[in-house]
Amino acid sequence: MSTQEVTQETQTGHEPTPVEPTQEPQNALTEKFTAEEWDALKAFRAKIPDVLASAYPDKIHSKTTAIKLWGVTIDPADLLDARVSVVLMKFLRARYLNVSEGKTMLISTLRWRDEFNVEAACNETYPQDVFGELGHISGRDKQGRPVVYNVYGGNQDLKAVFGDVQRFLRWRVAFMEKSIELLDFETNDQMIQVHDYLGVSMTSRDANSKNAASEASSIFSGHYPELLFKKYFINVPSYMTWIFWLFKPLLPSATLAKMSVVGSGASTIGKALLPEIDAKQLPKRYGGEADAF
Template sequence: MLPEVWRAAYSPDDLKAEVKSFTLWRVTIDPNNPATDARASVILMKFLRAKELKVNDAKTALIATLRWRDEMKIDEIETEEFPKIFSGAGRNFGHDKQGRPVTYNVYGGDVDVKELFSDVRRFIRWRVQFMEKSIELLDFENVDQMVQIHDYKGVSMMSRGANEKAAASEATNIFQSHYPEFLVSKFFVNVPTFMAWVFWAFKAFMSAKTFAKFSMVGTGESTIGVALLPYIDAKELPKVYGGEADAW
């Protein structure tokens, strides 16, 4: 199957082209002998699990992902420099109790959300870069998933503009289509009750399996701590989220 995947992704006009190895998330995969690296099997299994072990669906998804990465020029995105505003919007800090890295997306608080989403294409490139950097924390041997925390502190119902909605929709589609089974759980924190629609809006863009990994948490360190501390040790959780760590 993998030689067919390679030809469809990299040489669709020459199905007799010599099949070569390709790299996905720093793991080299040999289509003719993928068993040479156990990590390759872990990555390929992600596509199978995402498609409920339906081989043809997983094959189609893998081909689409390889094509998308070429079209997006992921190698260039990984080294692209973004304005300082983005430095506070994405952070990797600590691990959960199973050793999985925890990533933070901050779309409120001190982050200038209007500027963050002023250019949707720029935001998408940055968001993809941040995801790629987060994946670098996985070894695909002991850990192959992460926890995500999205912080909407201070965000009001009126502040979500067309750009933010468009970016959220596109990013959700990208991660569901091209980053399968990387997420073990996602927490939306500092979400006011009247903004519950932000949480439920994601349901329209993803599978029920993925949506089941989402949890909406209220506001305040104490409330957030109650939700997160069962999964993340206090020493691994920033104080602003009810933990003990002086993270930022």
């Protein structure tokens, strides 16, 4: 019987440690799972029928009916699929491989997607003059991950953007889902996000924008786990830098490791982004060579 070694880079920087061979369907991402992660995943799989029953209590045969999450079909009758393993692992990693807590998170996510009607939000048409400059997906990093830009100063008309908070949230979720479409869950399952605060000040925020930001943060932290590789905050006003450092001790180390606060100007931003993103993929406004937005 042929076997396949799954390896994990140790935190000490030593050579990869072999993990026990498995008969699991593999791809480039599952090959990086640790033995502990495989054990948690196998236990998690056994709970998927109950997850579906809890998420869709009013649907007949929910325990045995396949669903789609981020373009990946999760069929309780056939869970031995590498892409499914990658998706399920996200919920486990977000909860430190605690199977019970991962189950709770997945149930909550599936319920929210149903209640929010994510599919309808993705099919909705949003006014280009309001939202067109707020979000851009442009290029990929050196490892093939998509790069997503959130340009908070892209529209200074706050009433147009945030006057209807629920419309903003539908647009924001649809934009996130569009970003996820670029993940194949075979070679890449995360993205880089660049948050551009050029033109944003304390006085440019109103109650609606603050509520929208709070709700969006809750949605993404609760229902889009482990989809972020790195997050760069660029053109950050000095007061926001101060706030970041104030709350730095409260952030989990794993989250903090993904975040970088960068100054202003194409040269400064380029120095931070070019190690991850090739110049031909990075917009000129951020120190690259790409003719992008």
